[in-house]
Amino acid sequence: MRGKDVRLDQVSIRFGDATAVQPTDLSIHAGEFFSILGPSGCGKTTILRTISGFIEPTAGRVLIGGEDMVGKGPNERPTALIFQNLALFPLMSVAENVAFGLEARGVAKAERLRRAQELLELVALGGYGDKKPADLSGGQRQRVAIARALAVEPSVLLLDEPLSALDLKLRQHMRAELRAIQKRVGITFIYITHDQGEALAMSDRVAVMSRGRLEQVADADTLYADPATPFVATFVGEQNVLRGTVATLSDDDAAIDTPVGRIIGRAKGPLKVGDSALVLVRPERITLGGTDDNQVPARLTARNLEGAAVHLHCAAPAQNFTVTVTNGPEVRALPDELILSFSRRDALVYPEGTLAHG
Amino acid sequence: MGSLARAYGRPLAAVIAGITLVWILVLILVPLGAMLEQSLWWRDAKGDVSLQIDRLYNEISTLQLDRAGAADPARQAQLDAAMAQKQAEATALEAQEKNPPKTYGLDNFTRMSGLHLYIFVRTILYALMVTGLALIVCYPVAYVVALASGPRKAIILTVALIVPYAINELLRVYAWLMILDYRGVINGVLAWLGFINLDAREWIPFLENPSAVFLAMIYTYVLFMVFPMVNTLETLDRNQIEAARDLGASTLRIHRRVIIPHAKPGIAVGCIMTFMLSAGSYSVPAIMTRGQGGDWFSQLVYRQFYESNNWNMGSAYAVSLLVVCTAFILLMMRLFGVGLRDIAK
Numbered sequence: 242m243r244g245k246d247v248r249l250d251q252v253s254i255r256f257g258d259a260t261a262v263q264p265t266d267l268s269i270h271a272g273e274f275f276s277i278l279g280p281s282g283c284g285k286t287t288i289l290r291t292i293s294g295f296i297e298p299t300a301g302r303v304l305i306g307g308e309d310m311v312g313k314g315p316n317e318r319p320t321a322l323i324f325q326n327l328a329l330f331p332l333m334s335v336a337e338n339v340a341f342g343l344e345a346r347g348v349a350k351a352e353r354l355r356r357a358q359e360l361l362e363l364v365a366l367g368g369y370g371d372k373k374p375a376d377l378s379g380g381q382r383q384r385v386a387i388a389r390a391l392a393v394e395p396s397v398l399l400l401d402e403p404l405s406a407l408d409l410k411l412r413q414h415m416r417a418e419l420r421a422i423q424k425r426v427g428i429t430f431i432y433i434t435h436d437q438g439e440a441l442a443m444s445d446r447v448a449v450m451s452r453g454r455l456e457q458v459a460d461a462d463t464l465y466a467d468p469a470t471p472f473v474a475t476f477v478g479e480q481n482v483l484r485g486t487v488a489t490l491s492d493d494d495a496a497i498d499t500p501v502g503r504i505i506g507r508a509k510g511p512l513k514v515g516d517s518a519l520v521l522v523r524p525e526r527i528t529l530g531g532t533d534d535n536q537v538p539a540r541l542t543a544r545n546l547e548g549a550a551v552h553l554h555c556a557a558p559a560q561n562f563t564v565t566v567t568n569g570p571e572v573r574a575l576p577d578e579l580i581l582s583f584s585r586r587d588a589l590v591y592p593e594g595t596l597a598h599g
Numbered sequence: 600m601g602s603l604a605r606a607y608g609r610p611l612a613a614v615i616a617g618i619t620l621v622w623i624l625v626l627i628l629v630p631l632g633a634m635l636e637q638s639l640w641w642r643d644a645k646g647d648v649s650l651q652i653d654r655l656y657n658e659i660s661t662l663q664l665d666r667a668g669a670a671d672p673a674r675q676a677q678l679d680a681a682m683a684q685k686q687a688e689a690t691a692l693e694a695q696e697k698n699p700p701k702t703y704g705l706d707n708f709t710r711m712s713g714l715h716l717y718i719f720v721r722t723i724l725y726a727l728m729v730t731g732l733a734l735i736v737c738y739p740v741a742y743v744v745a746l747a748s749g750p751r752k753a754i755i756l757t758v759a760l761i762v763p764y765a766i767n768e769l770l771r772v773y774a775w776l777m778i779l780d781y782r783g784v785i786n787g788v789l790a791w792l793g794f795i796n797l798d799a800r801e802w803i804p805f806l807e808n809p810s811a812v813f814l815a816m817i818y819t820y821v822l823f824m825v826f827p828m829v830n831t832l833e834t835l836d837r838n839q840i841e842a843a844r845d846l847g848a849s850t851l852r853i854h855r856r857v858i859i860p861h862a863k864p865g866i867a868v869g870c871i872m873t874f875m876l877s878a879g880s881y882s883v884p885a886i887m888t889r890g891q892g893g894d895w896f897s898q899l900v901y902r903q904f905y906e907s908n909n910w911n912m913g914s915a916y917a918v919s920l921l922v923v924c925t926a927f928i929l930l931m932m933r934l935f936g937v938g939l940r941d942i943a944k
Binding site for chain 1: 838847848857860
């Protein structure tokens with residue numbers, strides 16, 4: 242099996258008057274584990290169904306391995322789709338499920354059952370061929386769906402939130418398993434999810450989508466440390482959000498007047514003096530009693546213990562902060578009045594824009 | 600009963616149990632039992648009983664003449680005794696004629712004439728054909744209705760299925776009669792187009808062909824085939840269809856491997872209903888053939904009851920039909936691998 246690259250060339254999709262996907266350019270490399278991350282209704286499933294051929298784009302082209310897919314149905318494309326609910330055939334045995342794609346291609350029965358057995362072994366379900374899907378656990382069904390999709394030797398495997406029905410432990414296990422299977426078979430995986438943990442943990446690169454538009458395409462580290470838009474910044478991980486107006490600008494530093502005083506941060510995007518702006522600071526980038534560029538006095542109001550980390554809820558005048566610190570004896574002995582400090586590198590300043598959580 | 604009493608209290612539980620009992624009795628046991636009982640006995644209506652009675656009365660008249668002419672008292676007494684004996688014999692025979700003795704046995708079932716047996720077999724075959732044709736006609740309809748969604752579905756359902764069925768069954772059959780009649784709609788259109796001349800009686804005799812009955816029957820019972828199928832098809836996860844297509848299956852294979860296996864219980868129920876209704880239908884063949892085409896078995900049953908006045912034979916015919924229909928149900932259930940539980944859904 243060889244992966245193929247997928248390219249969306251100015252693809253836009255409308256359903257009647259509603260625009261599901263704005264004109265989008267996207268290039269996914271061959272053999273890559275690529276995730277599309279976004280809240281529900283952002284158009285990510287629409288993009289997946291467009292790549293798989295269930296939806297024809299209103300405008301633009303889909304290219305797989307350089308070949309224009311226009312007019313090709315889902316059964317003619319080198320893709321296989323794993324549905325959110327898996328859509329296993331409940332009346333067929335597990336082996337028949339896996340062999341179905343080969344059956345449709347006219348492969349002889351003995352041969353296709355042999356191939357199905359191989360694939361079931363690949364996903365560690367060698368002895369389950371005669372069972373019905375209903376007899377398997379959630380994680381096992383998951384692996385059957387993967388084996389069934391791999392049976393047709395696709396160049397691109399499309400996964401539509403296939404882990405969302407599993408419980409947390411199993412989900413984490415399946416993440417690692419999916420990643421391992423992708424490494425083993427080497428084909429392109431395009432993974433749709435609204436769960437940032439899944440996207441960040443598994444993917445080579447992630448595209449963050451909002452309202453039918455790609456906000457940013459980058460690897461997980463870049464997304465987290467250097468989000469391109471306030472939406473990405475707030476959708477991936479936690480942020481303290483401060484609102485204010487731009488006071489001064491120099492190089493890529495910006496000084497913002499906020500309710501807690503003047504904050505100096507890193508300018509992201511076009512800003513003019515006097516514009517309203519957003520300042521975003523991650524809870525774990527704030528230190529207590531430090532001497533960094535920005536210092537805000539605040540009062541400790543609550544402590545949320547989360548094992549290794551502790552979330553401190555602090556109130557400054559007209560502004561609440563969350564600070565995440567590593568657990569330890571000094572955290573238990575904190576005074577009520579604190580100085581929160583953070584570097585200008587960690588305060589990201591954006592023009593006013595959409596946030597992920599209101 | 601105990602749990603019922605606990606759930607609803609004694610009086611209400613008694614009422615529920617009573618209603619159930621009455622239901623079973625009145626709707627199932629009594630009518631079926633009565634018919635079965637009727638079918639299992641007959642009266643020997645010997646034609647010579649009336650002749651014997653006539654002969655006895657003739658003899659009595661002769662004896663009366665003799666008695667009137669006889670003067671000897673001994674002879675008179677002898678003749679009186681003979682007359683009384685003959686009268687007793689005649690009375691006994693008359694009683695037998697009026698109320699012949701019942702004989703229990705299976706003769707009603709075995710006495711079916713060859714012609715009637717032929718009609719019986721043909722009716723079953725016709726009913727099977729109607730069922731098969733209805734299945735072929737209804738599957739696509741059910742598929743479209745089940746997979747349509749929103750306002751479109753409501754429109755298809757109402758216009759195509761509910762509205763025709765709001766009309767009385769007889770009217771619907773007569774409508775087909777009008778369409779297929781000698782001077783009906785189709786022949787009229789053909790004549791208007793100049794293909795045939797109605798005045799020269801060149802019409803096409805649709806009604807003399809069993810397919811006219813088939814047509815009207817399929818039309819009459821379509822709903823009973825469509826609705827069970829729609830019900831099961833609606834529960835099909837559409838992702839399965841898309842998954843099959845994504846895996847490269849042709850439309851035919853998707854139907855054969857994914858959709859039809861899922862719809863099996865609905866198909867079985869639809870087939871059972873349509874078969875039962877068409878095998879037992881009286882009005883459709885009676886109206887559509889007008890005696891021009893072959894009888895259906897249901898018409899024979901009717902005649903046994905109301906024209907031959909032989910309720911025992913009629914019951915036996917009805918029971919035979921019932922047995923075959925029940926066998927058909929069991930066969931369908933076995934064939935489609937569905938249990939009673941699936942059908943009850």
